[in-house]
Amino acid sequence: MSKGRRGSPDVPGLVERARAGDARSVARLISLVEDASPDLREVMAALAPHAGRAHIVGITGSPGVGKSTSTNALVAALRNEGKRVGVLAVDPSSPFSGGALLGDRIRMQDHALDREVYIRSMASRGHLGGLSWAAPQALRVLDAAGCDVILVETVGVGQSEVEIAGMADTTLVLLAPGMGDGIQAAKAGILEIGDLYVINKSDRDGADQVRRELRSMLALAERAEGAWKPDIIKTVAHTGEGVDEVATAIERHRGWLADSGQLQVRRTRRARDEVEAIAVTSLREQWRDVHERTELDELAERVVAGTLDPYAAADELLAATPH
């Protein structure tokens, strides 16, 4: 390492090796951004020129629809096309923090020895159980490392479906027959976020009915002229049936995004959210100091005493914030 200081990583070297396809360096960079290490800023600055190439595909669906199997099958299909693939599995319900790369590789054994597949799981540590705040950063690492496609897989609980759509270029919603009341049970929200609907386990009874229901629900949804018309594809993920078709549809959506200008629109919106979140977090850190009394503490006491109202206090706080 060019930098000899203990614990201080050689960031440019790591980025270079990650881009050359070194899985250990990719893993190390993700750990650095996940742990919000002091080197985070250096890492992000070093990644910036190399990011923006990957196609980010969000995969969501209720537990039981076969999300992991589908992701696995899709990785195989994309690898057959010679693509470098990243997988980021976000589990909002997991109490464990970012998984080790070794554990992740064992989890998806089919691809464990494939040098062109990076697999990483993270627990959600974000606000209110949503997607991990570190997820956009981890995506940037996988992107800069030369992944052509990054699959972001999350359990479709509550808000995370909407959040994943906010992070992805293409959102794939997985359904399966026999899941309670079918898509009636699925939240209405999925009709707004899906670019692509996949009915997995379509060898089971009821797959056609799910497709019919989904079609009529999508037909009812209002769409602007020239808007994307979501595909509906039936698969049997464990045999691989229909999965190539999914890969093709993803590619087709990517083409539409680029041609329509929507890719730029979505990515700019995402970058805006990310920059804003970082700015707010940085202010919060400035405002709250666990070791000493801050301006915010003093203002709060004046609010409690009734000598200041909270809006005037917020004005004073902002006026006193250096930058």
Next chain:
Amino acid sequence: MSKGRRGSPDVPGLVERARAGDARSVARLISLVEDASPDLREVMAALAPHAGRAHIVGITGSPGVGKSTSTNALVAALRNEGKRVGVLAVDPSSPFSGGALLGDRIRMQDHALDREVYIRSMASRGHLGGLSWAAPQALRVLDAAGCDVILVETVGVGQSEVEIAGMADTTLVLLAPGMGDGIQAAKAGILEIGDLYVINKSDRDGADQVRRELRSMLALAERAEGAWKPDIIKTVAHTGEGVDEVATAIERHRGWLADSGQLQVRRTRRARDEVEAIAVTSLREQWRDVHERTELDELAERVVAGTLDPYAAADELLAATPH
């Protein structure tokens, strides 16, 4: 009205009348803060010197434990003691926005004609289905209007239990026998937030078992020396049994809060959260303008282009923020 401009309310007059016990003025003030009207700041400034007297009691519990009935019975018990009572019912699942005072009064018919009871319901419009951002403001109105006790009732789903504890001086957790696996089913989180546990429907089988389980769970929880030891009280809300005891326990907790200094600690923490949230909201409004291209839009485009990383962009955003 002293201010003749149409649509511009006479805020000092409203505050004066609200303090004198005029329910219409209380309702009007809450509407002004709920709607984030241009007069919000004037309202908050006018209320500040008069707030801080009320004892804020959060009431939470799973659906089916008898929350509304218990709140109703508690209002009656507090009215018997001659107290002026405010009720703020927050329904995080409700798609409707802040309810009308008339509808609210009908909802709690027992107290509909009592001039010393203010009842207000609000839907949650906050982030991710949490408590309404307007709730702290509405509490301030009820507080300044001279309520001795304000009951904040919310459905105990997900995060709202924790949020309610953050807003209240005293948090009351309602349980009932026969709710699935009893308190095992209740999230472990309730053991950290409850100042007072009420086992409602205690005329039913299983109430003593719930109490035993709760006792042993609370005994296991580590508490600092001098910390409050939560009461467990059995009630039958619809007959009023045990409800006076709840009112007494609330009063006793209020005394402990004042004597231990915890009242000041909790209220300062709350004011800090509130001031911070207002400051962040005000910055977000500055950063995002629906009508024109902002600094944030421009920075986001540079991040997408790869010429700037998101951390450097956040620094630039903060540097460019006037105040």
